[in-house]
Amino acid sequence: MSEILKTIQLNKYFRETEEFHVIKNINMTINAGEFVTITGKSGCGKSTLLYLLSTMDNDYEGEVHINNTKVTGLSQNELAAFRNENIGFIFQFHFLLPEFTALQNVMMPALKLAKHSRTEIEERAYAKLKQMQMEDYALKLSGKLSGGQQQRIAVARALINEPKVIMADEPTGNLDSVNTGIVFDIFKELASKGNTIIAVTHDNDFAERSDRIIEMKDGEIVS
Amino acid sequence: MALPVNLEIAKTHLLSRKKQSIVAMLGVTFGIAMFILMISFMKGVNKFLQDTMLASTADIKIYNDVKTDFSSSVTADYFQDSSQLVVVHHQKPKNVNLNIKSADQIIADLKDNPKVLAVSPMLSSQVFYNYGPVQLNGIIKGVNILEEIRIFDLKDKIVSGRLENLLTSDNGIVMGVGLAKKLHVSMGDMVTLASPAGNSMRLRVVGTFQMGMAMVDDVNSYVNIATVQQILGKDGSYITNINVKLKDLKHASAEAISCEKKYGYKAESWEVTNASVQTSNVVRDVLTIVVSATMLIVAGFGIYNIMNMLITNKMKDIAILKAQGFAQKDIIQIFLTQSIVIGLLGAIAGLLLGFLLSYGLSCVPFPSQGMVSLKTFPVIFEIKYYVFGVLFGVITTLVAGLMPSIKASKIDPVAILRG
Helix, strand or coil: CCEEEEEEEEEEEEECCCEEEEEEEEEEEEECCCEEEEECCCCCCHHHHHHHHCCCCCCCEEEEEECCEECCCCCHHHHHHHHHHHEEEECCCCCCCCCCEHHHHHHHHHHHHCCCCHHHHHHHHHHHHHHCCCHHHCCCEHHHCCHHHHHHHHHHHHHCCCCCEEEEECCCCCCCHHHHHHHHHHHHHHHHCCCEEEEECCCHHHHHCCCEEEEEECCEECC | CCCCHHHHHHHHHHHHCHHHHHHHHHHHHHHHHHHHHHHHHHHHHHHHHHHHHHHHCCCEEEECCCCCCCCCCHHHHHCCCCCCCCCCCCCCCCCCCCCCCCHHHHHHHHHHCCCEEEEEEEEEEEEEEEECCEEEEEEEEEECHHHHHHHCCHHHHEEEECCCHHHHCCCEEEEEHHHHHHHCCCCCCEEEEECCCCCEEEEEEEEEECCCEHHHHCCEEEEEHHHHHHHHCCCCCCCCEEEEEECCHHHHHHHHHHHHHHHCCEEEEHHHHCHHHHHHHHHHHHHHHHHHHHHHHHHHHHHHHHHHHHHHHCHHHHHHHHHCCCCHHHHHHHHHHHHHHHHHHHHHHHHHHHHHHHHHHHHCECCCCCCECCCECCCCCCHHHHHHHHHHHHHHHHHHHHHHHHHHHCCCHHHHHCC
8 A cells, every 4th residue: 555644753842831741753654545533532632633643733853754745845835735635634623614604615625626617516516415415405514504514515625626635633622422423424434535634633433443543642653 | 607716716815805805905095086086176266266367368468568768868868989998876767658569560460370269459448437436446458349358258257237338338448346345336336536646537337257366356357448548648559468379278388489470579478477376386286196196106005005914814724725836836826816906996096986986076155255256166077086096996905915915825735734
């Protein structure tokens, strides 16, 4: 299997009140099509690691390679374009734009990428919503939907540009058990279709259903 | 309509907060409306004063200035001995004739000048107007009325009678309306004029005029030059002033200087004669610009505040957009577009409101009937002020929106998304 993401000697410090070494010498490789979960107690640095991998946080030492591109050292604008095309993001608190409809939210990253025509993007967005069984809500304002519904739309949005890597920060952390189950199933299905997924979670049930668990403790990978 | 995604986001933001957008817009609208109203009114006042002033001031006035030249004295002629030093205390001014010698040559020469449109000789004098027991101090201007009409637009100022009556009647006088009213004379009445030297003469009122300025209408009258020469006891070549009208008003200062050099008499351009009016025009212009700029800047601060508030509310959305791959320039575009739209719509509404207010003001009767005669508030409508208003409005909102937009683009998504 080809490797899709690699870190070399990744180190990060928080320098607010006093220097705190939050990520310590992390070397890891994730292969294409893997469903990886990162677990660990809160404060162990798992979310911080994910944000480093996501290219949004670039205050670190070491190197990050995604899809054979060295993202370390790219400018903010280059990183934004890179994220747009290669990474789909799912957050703990759904984070849709409330003034827009579900469909508009899903279409937005694709409109930004502008690889396809608007009608094509709309069709794709409908297809993704259908995959999430949310097509009936496509024209509803996303601010009016429930948490579980919003999270499913957020997943659809993450998938719209067919990214190489899907990253999720506690995707079920804010959901009830029914919605958690639905999101579980969606992730599993995505994984089975060959998507690379990196999810941070402290939900052990969730983690156990993934291909590989990376457990962290005090900024280091334990297993 | 399919807008680019950044503009679509901007549009959605604006429309989802209609009330706030409208309030921000109204700030610009009132700023620009007041700017247009003020500048149209102030420029209208300036133009009115300038027109009134030019109606009674020649472009260039050539006259013999009273010179207090005490450098020579007959005493020196008396004491022929050059070895003696003669000191004269407290000389009295000489009796000088204030006329322009060789006026005919000067007039002929001026008429040959290609820049000159018209030349009119004049002889003016202080007089007393007597009618029954009423005695008023005033001025008579002896003119060649046909030449005078070419310099000043007198035909429009005639209230009763005709200027040409001066030519047909021997002892005709055309009076200012204020003066005629004070004397209580009308067409056909005879008035007695007395010169400072004591000569007196009876003249018939053949017309009245109104310049619109009390200082003219209450004191001045027009008569034939010969009439003034007669009342002063002077000969037929005695002229004190030559009024010149140029083809282009702007050359007045330069021409005045060259006339002064060429003819050796004092030549004064209209700018110098009416320096105080010019000064007050400048003061009004500065005032207008300062007040208008202040209003627009205040509107700009309103937009700045609203944009800042919006961005604080939208921190989370900005972080999401950035996570999805929207670059800094996209974020700037999204928020700057909003302030430009607010600015542009506000400015256009401001133009309309400004025009309506200006138009309304131009219909309001002017209250004062004292110094000047004015029916309604003087307002001018000039396209350049409207263009300038829109430009200033858009630029102000651009600047006001730019700072918050740049701030928004610098938001760190990680800090917000991690909570």
